[in-house]
Amino acid sequence: MSDGGKPDLTMSEFVLNKLEEVFTKLKRSVWLFHLNTGSCNGCDIEVLDVLTPYFDVERFGIKLVGSPRHADLILLTGPVTIKTIGKVVRAIKAMPRPRLVLALGSCGVGGGIWFNTYATLGGYPQLEKILKDAGVEVDRVVYVPGCPVRPEAIIYGVAVLLGLLQPKSKHRRVSAVEG
């Protein structure tokens, strides 16, 4: 199995150091703000599910807050429709540093099934460019694929973001061999 595109050791060290640096500033559990940028609500009801007794993320001290000014982490769902861009940028700008974003679902990660329509930007990677132009810095982003995202996948994503678990996904490039 040939290996291509794997981040080399210095890169991942740098990433882990940055993560540590970011998280030493946090002295308490992460507080979430849920931002719906025009999603179908599938991921949103799974986010609510994470708060209900079955998955109960509050046992980690994580809670949902009503304003981005109190939040550490924004749960971003939806492919970022052109109608909501202004509000999304303002909501992210209102977060105090360090700013963390969890891009949920296939819409948030790559625009999903809407990646090529006239009315959406195409997910967080496209939004990142607009945020940079507006001078809004985001310290860490984690992408969580799924459609809709399972509540367990959201918990896994938060754990990866906080450095508690290592991500399993790795870029793979193999040659198609003969049978």
Next chain:
Amino acid sequence: MVKFLKMLSISVREGTATRKYPFESPLVTPEFRGKIEIDPVKCVGCGACTRICPPKALTIGNEGDEIVLKYFEGRCIFCGMCAYVCPQKAITVSKEFELATWELGDLYDEIVHTTVKCRICGKPFTTVKFVKEVEKRIDNKVPEDLLTVCPECRKKLTARKIGSKVVGVSGE
């Protein structure tokens, strides 16, 4: 009036409903559709999966002298249609959903195919494995043109053949 206190007895009876994930395994039924796995041995690079994929998470295209099938987990909607249509049954749907990562590039799986080049224009137009599979499935010998000439050049060839029969213009 005090009937609503009955909720306490319900809560006591149910106990703790919480699944202690990630310290416990997740409740995934045997039917769950997670990420797909493409078997590089069975895949022939026909591209049927890329034509049915609704969000175009599966794409196939030329990269220099090779044809590469790319699977982007980030945009996948986990519908399983690729597994449904694959003629070689090379795609299986796994139960993997723990895919979160901060590196977008880690969400790509790629399969690289060696190609057959057009004998006229030199452009790689199909994969070696696909040609072999077509030969295997069709009992009669496949016309040589279909296996070594790319679609654009084939159109020109056919046009010249027809033209030469009609107006007596000498062709290939």
Next chain:
Amino acid sequence: MSHDYSKLIDELSRGHRSRAILSKILEVCGDSVLDLSRRNIVIKIVIKANCLRTALENIYKEHDLYLRTIAASDERSREGLFKLYYVFGIDSEGTNLVFEVPVAEGVKVDTISDLFRASDWYELEAHDLLGIEFNGRQMSRLVLPEDWPENLYPLRKEVSVEELKKMYQPQLISRVSELGVEEVVRIPVGPYHPALHEPEYFELYVRGEKVVDARYVGFMVHRGIEKLAESMKYDQVPFLAERICGICGFVHSTSYVQAVEDALGIEVPERAHFIRSIVLEVERIHSHLLWLGVALHLLGYDTGFMHAWRIREKVMVLAELLTGSRKTYGIDLVGGVKKDIDKDKIPRIKETLNVLRKEFKELVDVAMSVPQVKARLTGTGVLPRGEARAYSLVGPTVRGSGLARDVRKDYTYAAYHYVSFKVPVYTEGDNLARTLVRVDEVFESISIIEQLVDMMPGGPIKAERWEPQPMRLGIGAVEAPRGEVVHVVLTDLYGPYRWRVRAPTYQNLQAVPIMLKGVDLADAPLTIASIDPCFSCTDRAVIINLGSGSVKTLPIEVISRRVRGNG
């Protein structure tokens, strides 16, 4: 057209209502009717634009019609003009009446928004997306952003998505808020209010504590679905349709495949019908439990919210077992389904349903006995029956006001004609009535699934093969948890030529200002929630620009505190 219409009318009518309507139309519009035909339950009348209004004026009052949807389509490449399809339903007969109106470019059509108040948004949308002009009414932007360029109509065939992306660059628009005026204070609820988990914007005009009027400014979830589907193949669109709404997605995908099957005359195997009906009912249970949880949360009874969602979790696991995914099931294909229900799953289904029935009954008994719940639900947000009929509303919203309208009974589809079930109807029209309608529907759904599972026939689950034909019209309607979903499809060779989605919230939202009049401010979010709004279903057509007007912004926590009570 010959003048002896009586034989033709006899052939086409399905009952005395449709006979009376057809006679009236032919009487007043004789020569303007270009064609009259019927296929199954759809009677199609091709009528000239100049006589449409006359025809409708004569029939709207006397005969119990309701407007299901209006679809505008760009057929200039085929026939040189636009077409408007007005789809009406005659409940008592289960007949669809479709008026096909050819509209040449530049021709203005008379509005019918004073006759059928529900047509207001449809006409604005037809204008926004295709540029069709209407006489006799105010036009305004409904769906596209404020700064969308003039004369750029996204759904016109000559405009490609790349062109649209180039011609409109989204800007960061910032709203300047000013202080409000007069004795009327406007309080915005949304977007991103924690109680309403979707981006939408209601302006409530209050005098003291009572709401005097409300305005909905939304359509933030417009993603350009209808344009996207025109570039897709037939079997890719069900997955797109499912993502119109994550809560009632399966309804949309079933409605789409039913519309295509209707247009092309595809025979769907019986087993597929049964599987679709079972999954539809599972979705109904999950949606009503979700709604109940949210409603209890808005009333301040969070314990009820948690228990409702705990019970709902069992339904999600059942759905995953049957279809492969907790939500956005992805099993619909044109001609059938792609996943079977094996015999060994049936005991699991029955066991889950028994537990569900018992626990849900307990929950409802306890929740209704909580004093604040019943007191806040009774008497608030009243929707009079006359208004419900005039606005062509659908779903539990209208069944709580005494109108027994349900697609499963009136225009029956899938396997519903095999099972016996009641349609719960309450007459008070307040929030409590709508709650009880939904509670009863859950019990009915459980009983329906049990009947279906016992009667399931064997056989294939998908039609073997089918041939696409161009330009056939098909209508698919399904009863979603929120009301009626109608899809209109015009076929083409590889995919749909035109696809029109009408979700129930689109229709029901137009009645929210009526329900909110005279309501206490604290009850407003609950009243809005009682129509079970699904904004992603509504906003799928167009992007809307935020209206203008100065707005006084109050901290959202102020409203929340009033809402929660002693939560």
